[in-house]
Amino acid sequence: MLDTPEAVVEALRENNERPHGLQRTVTAEELVEAAEPLDEPGVLVTALLELMRSYEFTGEHRKSPVVFARVLKLWDTAPDSFSQWEAHQVFWRFKWVTTSLLQVPDVPLAAIRGWIDQMRTRYASADHGMQPVAAMGYHVAHHTGEGLADAYDLWATRPRTELSDCEACEIRHFAEHRVAAGDDAGALETWQPVLGGSMGCTEEPQMSQARALLPLLRTGRADEARSHHLTGYRQVRGNTGMQDEVGLHLEFCGLSRNEGRGLEILAENRPLFEATGAPLARLGFLTGAEVLLARLTEDGHADTAVAGPPGRNWTAGELLSHVRSEADRLTNAFDTRNATTAVGDRRRARLAQRPLLPEPLPLGLRTSHTRLSAAQATPDGAPVTAASAGSEVPQDFVALVREARRLTAAGHPGEHRLWSRVEERLTDGSAAHDDVLGPEDLLQAEIADQRAYRLATTDRNAESSGELQRAAELYEGLGMPWHALSARSRSLAWLSTTDEAERDAIRAGLDETLAEAARLMAQATTEGEDAEGRAERELEYLTVLYSATFGAYQDAVRELPEAAGSAADRFEERAATLRAEAERLSVPHHVANALQFAADLAARRGDTARAEDGLLATLAAVDASGRPWRGSRPRALLAQLMLGKDEPARAVELLHQALADAARYDDTDFAVAPTYALLGHAASHLGDVTGAVRHLSEAAARFDQDGDHDEATDVRIQLADVLARSGRQADAVAVLESVLAGESAAAGDARALAQARLSLARGLRDLGEYLPAAEEFLRLADIVAAWEDDGEVLTLVAAEAATALAMADRWDAAATAYGRAVTAHADAPNPSLIIHMMCEFARLTMLAREADGLDPALDHLTQADAVCAAVPKDAEDFAPWYGRGTVHYRRARVLAEAERFEQALAEAEAAIAAHEEGAEHGEVPRAEAVRIAALIEGNGLARFQEAIARLTAAAARCRQAGLQEAAHILDALRQDYLKR
Numbered sequence: 001m002l003d004t005p006e007a008v009v010e011a012l013r014e015n016n017e018r019p020h021g022l023q024r025t026v027t028a029e030e031l032v033e034a035a036e037p038l039d040e041p042g043v044l045v046t047a048l049l050e051l052m053r054s055y056e057f058t059g060e061h062r063k064s065p066v067v068f069a070r071v072l073k074l075w076d077t078a079p080d081s082f083s084q085w086e087a088h089q090v091f092w093r094f095k096w097v098t099t100s101l102l103q104v105p106d107v108p109l110a111a112i113r114g115w116i117d118q119m120r121t122r123y124a125s126a127d128h129g130m131q132p133v134a135a136m137g138y139h140v141a142h143h144t145g146e147g148l149a150d151a152y153d154l155w156a157t158r159p160r161t162e163l164s165d166c167e168a169c170e171i172r173h174f175a176e177h178r179v180a181a182g183d184d185a186g187a188l189e190t191w192q193p194v195l196g197g198s199m200g201c202t203e204e205p206q207m208s209q210a211r212a213l214l215p216l217l218r219t220g221r222a223d224e225a226r227s228h229h230l231t232g233y234r235q236v237r238g239n240t241g242m243q244d245e246v247g248l249h250l251e252f253c254g255l256s257r258n259e260g261r262g263l264e265i266l267a268e269n270r271p272l273f274e275a276t277g278a279p280l281a282r283l284g285f286l287t288g289a290e291v292l293l294a295r296l297t298e299d300g301h302a303d304t305a306v307a308g309p310p311g312r313n314w315t316a317g318e319l320l321s322h323v324r325s326e327a328d329r330l331t332n333a334f335d336t337r338n339a340t341t342a343v344g345d346r347r348r349a350r351l352a353q354r355p356l357l358p359e360p361l362p363l364g365l366r367t368s369h370t371r372l373s374a375a376q377a378t379p380d381g382a383p384v385t386a387a388s389a390g391s392e393v394p395q396d397f398v399a400l401v402r403e404a405r406r407l408t409a410a411g412h413p414g415e416h417r418l419w420s421r422v423e424e425r426l427t428d429g430s431a432a433h434d435d436v437l438g439p440e441d442l443l444q445a446e447i448a449d450q451r452a453y454r455l456a457t458t459d460r461n462a463e464s465s466g467e468l469q470r471a472a473e474l475y476e477g478l479g480m481p482w483h484a485l486s487a488r489s490r491s492l493a494w495l496s497t498t499d500e501a502e503r504d505a506i507r508a509g510l511d512e513t514l515a516e517a518a519r520l521m522a523q524a525t526t527e528g529e530d531a532e533g534r535a536e537r538e539l540e541y542l543t544v545l546y547s548a549t550f551g552a553y554q555d556a557v558r559e560l561p562e563a564a565g566s567a568a569d570r571f572e573e574r575a576a577t578l579r580a581e582a583e584r585l586s587v588p589h590h591v592a593n594a595l596q597f598a599a600d601l602a603a604r605r606g607d608t609a610r611a612e613d614g615l616l617a618t619l620a621a622v623d624a625s626g627r628p629w630r631g632s633r634p635r636a637l638l639a640q641l642m643l644g645k646d647e648p649a650r651a652v653e654l655l656h657q658a659l660a661d662a663a664r665y666d667d668t669d670f671a672v673a674p675t676y677a678l679l680g681h682a683a684s685h686l687g688d689v690t691g692a693v694r695h696l697s698e699a700a701a702r703f704d705q706d707g708d709h710d711e712a713t714d715v716r717i718q719l720a721d722v723l724a725r726s727g728r729q730a731d732a733v734a735v736l737e738s739v740l741a742g743e744s745a746a747a748g749d750a751r752a753l754a755q756a757r758l759s760l761a762r763g764l765r766d767l768g769e770y771l772p773a774a775e776e777f778l779r780l781a782d783i784v785a786a787w788e789d790d791g792e793v794l795t796l797v798a799a800e801a802a803t804a805l806a807m808a809d810r811w812d813a814a815a816t817a818y819g820r821a822v823t824a825h826a827d828a829p830n831p832s833l834i835i836h837m838m839c840e841f842a843r844l845t846m847l848a849r850e851a852d853g854l855d856p857a858l859d860h861l862t863q864a865d866a867v868c869a870a871v872p873k874d875a876e877d878f879a880p881w882y883g884r885g886t887v888h889y890r891r892a893r894v895l896a897e898a899e900r901f902e903q904a905l906a907e908a909e910a911a912i913a914a915h916e917e918g919a920e921h922g923e924v925p926r927a928e929a930v931r932i933a934a935l936i937e938g939n940g941l942a943r944f945q946e947a948i949a950r951l952t953a954a955a956a957r958c959r960q961a962g963l964q965e966a967a968h969i970l971d972a973l974r975q976d977y978l979k980r
Helices: 005-016 022-038 041-057 064-077 084-092 094-102 109-125 131-144 148-156 167-180 184-195 206-218 222-236 240-255 259-268 270-274 279-298 316-338 342-351 397-410 415-428 440-457 461-477 481-493 500-523 531-559 566-584 588-605 608-625 628-644 648-664 672-685 689-705 709-725 729-739 750-766 770-784 791-807 811-827 831-870 880-897 901-916 919-940 944-960 964-978
Strands: none
Touching: 005 022, 005 041, 022 041, 041 064, 041 084, 041 094, 064 084, 064 094, 084 094, 094 109, 094 131, 109 131, 131 148, 131 167, 131 342, 167 184, 167 206, 184 206, 206 222, 206 240, 222 240, 222 689, 222 729, 240 259, 240 270, 240 279, 259 270, 259 279, 279 316, 279 342, 316 342, 397 415, 397 440, 415 440, 440 461, 440 481, 461 481, 481 500, 481 531, 500 531, 531 566, 531 588, 566 588, 588 608, 588 628, 608 628, 628 648, 628 672, 648 672, 672 689, 672 709, 689 709, 709 729, 709 750, 729 750, 750 770, 750 791, 770 791, 770 811, 791 811, 791 831, 811 831, 831 880, 880 901, 880 919, 901 919, 919 944, 919 964, 944 964
């Protein structure tokens, strides 16, 4: 019942603790209605100010000025009803009203300027400075485009006052002014305190993060743009008071070529289409959506299903038309009201923008949409063209086939793209065989050969073998025995089977091809054979040897981890033959093949020294071959060895070159995604967080593009770990949320996803989002409860869930989770964790209940003592001294908060003694226990000399142990006491 002032005030207090949203706003409206008949102006003032705040933070700018008019009337008629804070708010919220009126095109400019005049009069009469008034004049000038320079000077040159916007918000406005002037670099410099985290407020940094995204991209600071998108979007999603900012994130997705991410943002913010309380912010949202949707339709995705206003299904093209119509209407309304074209000009400028990057900026996020435009690019961002790949794509069919044959003869990886084009043109009827190309069966054999290669790269080995057999038959019919033999040898070598009888048949077949090759070589005559023909024969001969070596290599791999045996001997013989013959015939790239096989097998056996030497020799042979595109794979393998040797800098260099060559030479079969993952790993070892994030993000996107979603999940978990360890917890949380969103949370590896959920829960907790953290811990607890072989995980998760619930002030649920953790501990002990939980409950209980919390807090610590005492003496992974010291330390602090200083000091002394038992491992917690003991002695008991002596000895001990930071902390407290 809200029939007394006290009841309304209590309800106002409870409502103030709710997050801004519909429920809080509706309740605020009800509380104003309840306060009106009470004849208590002070209660009504409080209720009206709360309602105005709710409107302001949920984007109901049409309603906010009406409420303030009522507040102002009470200010004029009953000023004594306002507290000191409320009196300050009267003047502060004049600014809110001005910006709210600008949001609504129905309000004439004359009315807005009249409002600013009233603000100036009231500020002057109250002896307040005029800078906030000048700021409102600037906002009107910026909105209309009239008198902007003068308005800016009038505002920017005045000193700040206590009623000026907070510094973070003011910095945003200064930075936006520079962006509008075309000075992106200057704007980002101005923004640095906010974007860098040293300055903020309830609206910052998320508002600035959204506005800085494009300036960051335009100035080449894409890594920072990625980070601000990840962290900033989490703060604005679904918030009707942040429509403009959501629109800016949509625009960023369109211009960074992350259209799939943009579609997910649209889906998450579908209710914003119906939020009409702030028309100008709505226009910003619609314009951002229009940028995104225009990119989709221009790229041929107009029929893609997208999320639009509720009530019907939408395609990108349909939604674009709807959004454009509504945005046009709003733009015209504002420009008509303002009698200028400023709002329309800004919208048109946004819509005229083109993508700022040549390929998608990897964000590290999983989206349900694969890249809608996924052009291959080199590591420096330049898209791969036919020229950069080393070949043109002729339009003339004869020229196309000849160029494909040239690349095949050179062993250039670009051949595959050209042969695919040849097959496409024959299939779609845009070309036909020409006799100038030789027999048609030759072309069909070549196409079958290429089709076999493509099938093999997708592990369709049986089909691939069939195509090669067909090619061999065609070559036989053409009188090309070497080509036929080469095709047959590959048809055997590329077969993959674990059936030993089938393997025996493959080995026998390869032996037959070797014998046939030896026979043909013995019969070969150079009479009438030109150099080109001889080179072709020798290459096909070496290809047969290569196939036999590859088959033997596969058998040797299956024999691992054995380092010797029949398969190993067979491989050594085959590899030696291939190398010797390649050297005899002066074909370095086949020398490289033999060396690489041997090096790879050595690496698999753990013989890293031999593997490294072999790979270095491989790269030397590649250099001598004139075929630089063959170096990418051995470089990637060598990089793995370098990481194992803890030489990440060398690994990074090798991986960069491998990726650059793969892109430069159009090697579309190179394992780009795993290489980027390895590069990210190497960069993290070097401490290059920016590089690690960039490369791991790229790896995840490419794994998704290849359909390897489990690999993508693993990489994203690594990415989140790198981000969290570097202090970018909000970025890590955004990545983990994407990993666990939607279908991916049910389709991936259960253990990996559980680890991701644990990391997400901890990340949310570290960000102070305690209730969402607790919800994730509870979900995880339900998942791991079914893991019969890993009960300790349930203990861990239940304990962390309990603590998070207590931090979220959900004490009943926390008590349930606490009991679950204790029960789990009985079945699968984890004493360190349970003791930590109990100590945390003691701390949090004191915070929540203050004086009434002492006894419950001490009860938790008594339970912790019992847990510690129950641990067997021979228990692994538990240091009794640390457990006892932790409990004594927390009890000391609890008692000190209750002002029971003598008892607290005794507990601190006990903590110091317990940590003494840990020798060098106990020095850090011992120093902290000494600090608490000194604080109790000095601040609690006024025994400053004893505290100084304690601190002096402890600081010296820390310096001797090399703990300089701990010594500094103790010295600082000692200096403070010396001044007493």
